[in-house]
Amino acid sequence: MKRMLAVPIAAIALAGVMAGSGLSPASAEDQTLTVRAGDAVGESSVNLFLPANVTVITGTTLRWAISDIEPHSVTMFAGAPPAGEPPVDPSPATFPNAKNVVNSGLIVPSGPAKATYDVKFGKAGSYDYFCIIHPNMTGTITVLDANSAGAPGADNQLSLDARGNAALNSASFEAKDDLARFRAIPTAVVAKTGGAKGYTVLLGTETANTQANVNQPAKLTVQEGDTIIFKSPSVVPHTATFGTPPPGDPFALPASKPGAAVDGTGLVHSGVLETIPDPSQANSFEMTFTKAGTYKYSCIIHGAILPDGTRVGQQGEIVVTARTAPGAPNTGSGIAAVSPNGTSGLIVVIGAMVLALAMAGGSLVYSRR
Ligand SMILES: [Cu+2]
Known part of the structure; x- marks a missing residue:
């Protein structure tokens, strides 16, 4: 041979x-x-x-x-x-x-x-x-x-x-x-009022010549009432989007209200996050996790949801357990995957890669990637 x-x-x-x-x-x-x-x-x-x-x-x-x-x-x-x-x-x-x-x-x-x-x-x-x-x-x-x-x-x-x-x-x-450096970054956590905690999840990493559209940590377990700040540490734009975004330009989808509650209902969207010199550009967005459950999210620039509900590309998962008194056993239960909000199950996220094709003759700005 x-x-x-x-x-x-x-x-x-x-x-x-x-x-x-x-x-x-x-x-x-x-x-x-x-x-x-x-x-x-x-x-x-x-x-x-x-x-x-x-x-x-x-x-x-x-x-x-x-x-x-x-x-x-x-x-x-x-x-x-x-x-x-x-x-x-x-x-x-x-x-x-x-x-x-x-x-x-x-x-x-x-x-x-x-x-x-x-x-x-x-x-x-x-x-x-x-x-x-x-x-x-x-x-x-x-x-x-x-x-x-x-x-x-x-x-x-x-x-x-x-x-x-x-x-x-x-x-x-x-x-x-x-x-390897990115994966080794410990999850930042701060104490919030009422015994809750505030975590930070990083969206994507890049070097001069490379980028990885992955989140750190990819999966995080928190308790009811905890918050997560989603942050893009680089110039690459990313989103953290829970629920079912409408098809269309991911750059045009407005962000939810800061601190918005993720409870398995409705769309909660970070907006486009990137760390660039422009002070009007957000690089982080905080959400509150109010109800026990497992919540999947996508970057709608670098990820997509297929017609069967499968997520591809950049995505993450937040597991929310019931709030426990300190030292008490973890009683988190009844966890169910979030359903795509009663939509028909057709494509619910149009990723930017797909959009880029549609807009090949259009006007994507230079900083977009
Ligand atoms: Cu992304």
Whole structure:
């Protein structure tokens, strides 16, 4: 079996060597090379172009492949960077073009298949590009004429994959370290009046090149009357949303009243939380847990509720037990999963990833992710 596999791999390797040595391609007109725009490592997203810097021959089509749930854009320009978010260009696009800007808009795969965005490079030059929602996602495409001195050193698929894998590997350590650090953060708890406690749950974590849409702790047990502050410690926006939000833009759904009671009835929504310099942007929201039960919640930007009620993506669970006198046995009982509030059970959360697709031609602002 191994031997059989070795043949095609060797053939591919040989093709790569030939490309690297300038023997192929004589013309790049039919050549399509793939670059990954972000990827997943375990529970984390790596927000990098893999690799960031690419050298190709004039006529090459570069295909950006997006497989992670985190959306990305491929937005490139010649000369001055675009001032606002440029209009979306359908794939395949060509570059440079009359406006000297190409923008894929935010792309996320809708199923198991990769989403792709193709750009054909018709003219030698050096072109910078970026993702409109991830500040560290930048790269440069260097396009060389086939007869230029540097052309024999242009990238082929093997060299792109090798550098992409190296960058992904190094970012995977960053992601793992950060997730381990995040998971080890003890839950902050303070005493409240009447013997109640106030807990803090952290929504999501990120590093320069990675993010994980998970909560710390993912599951927390409190007593009736306790409060929880949900907080996004990073620039990534998250929500804590109990009950059944209406479909629509998660960024437009108004927050509940501060301190709102979660008791299994109605919608209790934190609003969008993120820690950014803008003082008008909330980064935390407090809720009160008034009734024993098990309450599941979602981030409606990074999670969704499927038609059968299953939650996917970023979510958490709060178990509320009956209030006990200090030292008394835990009498919490009668725990039942919260039902989706009598809705038809059709999709009740439209995640931002889905929304991003719908709004591909729209006006998502740069800070949204
Ligand atoms: Cu989120």
